[in-house]
Amino acid sequence: MxxxxxxxxxxxxxxxxxxxxxxxxAAAAPADGACAGVAIVVDLGDLPAGDAGNGSSVRCVPTTGRALDVLRAADVTLEGTAQMGLAFVCRVDGRPAADEAVTMPDGSTRTETCRRTPPATAYWSLWTVGDDGAWRYATTGIGDIELASGGAFALVYSVGRSEGRTPAVTPAAARAGDVPAGWSSQSPFGTTSVVRTGADGVVHDDRxxxxxxxxxxxxxxxxxxxxxxxxxxxxx
Structure with missing residues (x-):
């Protein structure tokens, strides 16, 4: 016994x-205080802030390889287009919703059906990390981008910007889990527990x-x- x-x-x-x-x-963190795997940034960018689960976030997973596989491992919900599938990302974590009005630069609004490739004026832009440690606009799809441990990847919703909107957090901040107010992040990285910072700047521990x-x-x-x-x- x-x-x-x-x-x-x-x-x-x-x-x-x-x-x-x-x-x-208190949450245990990697010895160096940074994500030990790949940091994933979902930045709503030009979309209104969402609630927990469909707002801007930073996540960290040990999975490496194709960005598509890393995103799935990070529980990022992706929806492609009827025309091209996930070769072109149309919705991320349900945003923009099918009935969500997206305000365009000229003041008009549009809704995303995901039937065809979204226009260059309202879409999810992809970002990888360049040799200089800064974000670099990706010109290939999530099925072709390779991510290594210690790296970072971002999806940012951009309106009226031909080459997207730069993520609101730097790659270094993403790896450290240092997020802006209103964002959520995983802590410790690699788990499904969530520590989120409310819009009022108050940290809410959901672990x-x-x-x-x-x-x-x-x-x-x-x-x-x-x-x-x-x-x-x-x-x-």
Whole structure:
């Protein structure tokens, strides 16, 4: 029985370590304070700010390779066009919605149907990192861009800009999880837990607290103890 209890205790401690939570609920971060994988930036740009889940965000995942695969690993919801599929990104995390009015430079509005390739005056621009560490406008699709560990990639919605709108965060800030007010970011990077900064500048921590983690661990501990008792009785 001691073996079962010891193993369960290890599970409890491991759970605390995996969530990156201590007594204060602080997030564990990479030693250098930066994203250890690829930082993904979704910048609404010229679109109105959205709620959590469909607003501007920075995420970090350990996945590398095609930008398409990295974006999927980061739980970025993508929608292409009926005409070209994901060869041309039309919607990101549901934005702009099919019934969302996009204000154009001349004051008129349009809605995005995603039937055809969006116009050069209202579309999601793609950005990679150049040799100088600054954002570089991408001229190829997400299926052709390769991303390596320690890099960053951005999607920015741009209106009235032929070569897109530069992301609101630098690649270095994205890798550090340093986001503007109103954006959300993952902390620790590589998990689905979210720490978001509200429009009022207040940080909201949506991660499970230590009590939740310990509670789950105790359930595992009790379950393991019950199994041990049944095994001992069966042997008798």
């Amino acid at each position: 001691r073996r079962f209890v010891g193993a369960a205790t290890a599970v409890v401690l491991g759970a605390l370590g995996l969530t990156g939570l201590g007594a204060t609920g 499970p607290g230590p009590a939740v983690v310990v509670g789950v661990g105790l359930l595992v501990l009790l379950g393991a103890a019950g199994v041990a008792v049944r095994v001992r009785r069966a042997r008798r």
